[in-house]
Amino acid sequence: MSADKQRREPPPIPEPLGPLVDAHTHLDACGAEDADGVRDILDRAGAAGVRAVVTIADDLESARWAAEAADWDPRVYAAVALHPTRANALTAEARTVIERLAQHPRVVAIGETGMDLYWPGRLDGCAEPDEQREAFAWHIDLAKRTGKPLMIHNRDADAAVLDVLRAEGAPETVIFHCFSSDAAMARACIDQGWLLSLSGTVSFKNARDLREAAALIPDGQLLVETDAPFLTPHPYRGAPNEPYCLPYTVRALADLLGRPAEELAELTSATAVRTYGLAGCWT
Structure with a gap:
């Protein structure tokens, strides 16, 4: 078998660790098309100790799908928005749809x-920075109006993200998904009481700045996620990712911090339950 083919093989289900909450995943992009597909993914996740997931939207179609999927399986919750790169699709109609979906109790x-x-400049049709800022400000306002956490995508945009949050006023709860910045950005977020969610990138040995930042995150501000099907943790980087792979990331983080993996599983789960209001899934 070639090395390329080996990298494409799904990782084995790890030894169970948990209970865990996958704070950010994309079940539709993982291949789930219907309730059966969602159940299969969550069953595999359950075998690894992952008890609940938050599936994330990045366009209008996936926003509708995510809200519907949250009704298919009690282990699934959802978040809705337009991804920054698609901010130019935030029409009046799209705003109406997202506002309606945001009222769903499992969103x-x-x-x-x-x-x-x-x-921008690399991807055809990508929203320009001014379009992204406008859409970001609108989503901030929606988070305030609904009282729900704001989940931030930040790529090469530390200063811009902080600028918009200062200008608009951050909602009560802010989550930086797949935090990938350095220690200075981590300190800025921590000082504001914002949450930082770590993905498989924290297991990459060449992610030195991120690994230094990870050591700074207080227990009550730490979440873990897969961002599946992307960012599969070491040693399966490049293979398809799914929520069941979350224990690989937690164990890598535990090794980095010199702490028991079970302890990190417990504290990140408690933080996710509190942040997202998932108490029902833990009873």
């Missing part, structure tokens, strides 16, 4: 929204 966050300064 537990507004996201992912924010700023992405990597893709």
Whole structure:
């Protein structure tokens, strides 16, 4: 078998660790098309100790799908928004749809929204920075109006994201999904009481700035996620990712911090339950 083919093989289900909450995943992009597909993914996740997931929208179609999927399985919750790169699709009609979906009781966050300064100029049709800022501000307001956490996508845009949050006023709860910045940005977020969610990138040995930042995050501000099907943790980088892979990331983080993986599983789960209001899934 070639090395390329090996990298494409799904990772084995790890030894169970948990209970865990996958704070950010994309079940539709993982291949789930219907209730049966969602159940299969959550059954595999359950075998690894992952008890609940928050599936995230990045366009209008996936926002509708995520809210519907949250009704298919009690282990699934949703977040709705337009991804920053699609901010130019935030028409009046799209705003109406997202506002309606945000009222769903199993939609537990507004996201992912924010700023992405990597893709403009590289990706055809990508929203320009001014369009992203306008959409980000609108999503911030929606999070305030609904009282739900704001989930931020930030790629190469630390200063821009902080600028918009200062200008608009941050909602009560802010989550930086797949936090990938350095220690200075981590301190800025921590000082504001915002939450930082770590993905498989924290297991990458070359992610030195991120790994330094991870050591600064207080227990009550730490979440873990897969961002599946992306960012599969070491040693399966490049393979398809799913929520069941979350224990690989938690164990890598535990090794980095010199703490028991079970302890990190417990504290990140408690933080996710509190942040997203998932108490029902723990009873």
